Amino acid sequence: MRYKLPLFQISEMENCKPNDFFYTFFKEHEDELVGCGPSQPYPSGTEIYREDALAEVVYLIERGIIKVSRIDLNGKETIVGLRSRHWLLAAPTVFLGTSYLYTATTVTPCHLRPITAKCFFHVLKTNEAFSREMYRLLSQEVISNLRKVEEVSCMSANDRVMQFLRQLDAELSPNKSQAHDLFQIPLKQYELAQIVGVSPEHLCRVVKELEQEGIVTGTKRMLTIRSSSLRQR
Incomplete structure (x- = not known):
């Protein structure tokens, strides 16, 4: 593989x-x-x-x-x-x-x-x-x-995606209002797949799981993250 x-x-x-x-x-x-x-x-x-x-x-x-x-x-x-x-x-x-x-x-x-x-x-x-x-x-x-x-040897693809989302949340948090719980990932899904080292197909499966947990919503072009749900996971 x-x-x-x-x-x-x-x-x-x-x-x-x-x-x-x-x-x-x-x-x-x-x-x-x-x-x-x-x-x-x-x-x-x-x-x-x-x-x-x-x-x-x-x-x-x-x-x-x-x-x-x-x-x-x-x-x-x-x-x-x-x-x-x-x-x-x-x-x-x-x-x-x-x-x-x-x-x-x-x-x-x-x-x-x-x-x-x-x-x-x-x-x-x-x-x-x-x-x-x-x-x-x-x-x-x-x-x-x-x-x-x-990370490829020790972390699953799901864990790498979650690590990325937490890091991105931390990086963007100084620039977003504390009154807003939602923020958009400024990347398309195929770009996100390249960055975390997974196939686009696998990323789609991970995104569906996160949607069911209420952590993300969105389309193939743009995902929206709910920070409070992400931090509680």
Whole structure:
């Protein structure tokens, strides 16, 4: 049997609080760093950069979720991961001096801070604390990739779906009113299937079970989650 690897990757997945070092660093030094732009809002569905373009900018995600994907010659999109707040988007690619390997698109409304490659390298060379945090970030990604393999062996597809929904709920909760119990998953079902590493058919079966439990409602294009039911499960 061929297994698919789960692709979801946000701060909560590492069982630790999001590290706001980069957010604080650039906010405090934005006026003195040439090439550090102000935080800018982006609506959902905005393409931040496209694969194969020269990687000249790193983006600090201050709010929201970014989808990282690859489009093949036939136009089929394959999602390779999600990134969320406090992540330095495209940092490894800029560090290597190559073209962007993937296309980055906002899944939810986002606030991103652009940092030019020149500014990024300057800070890496001159600030020890920044360099240390950059090493930590890259190490975290390596460990996360290893955990993807572990999850396939140790977690059922149903458990991976539930883990994803809980993490997404936690990620989006700061942006939704406490008075509202419902929120929409900003992904189509086939995208969700790719991210958690299950077939679309199996995901449909899982969704039907969750509908019977009152946790989700919706269509193939968009699912709605009831947070209170999700947290009680």
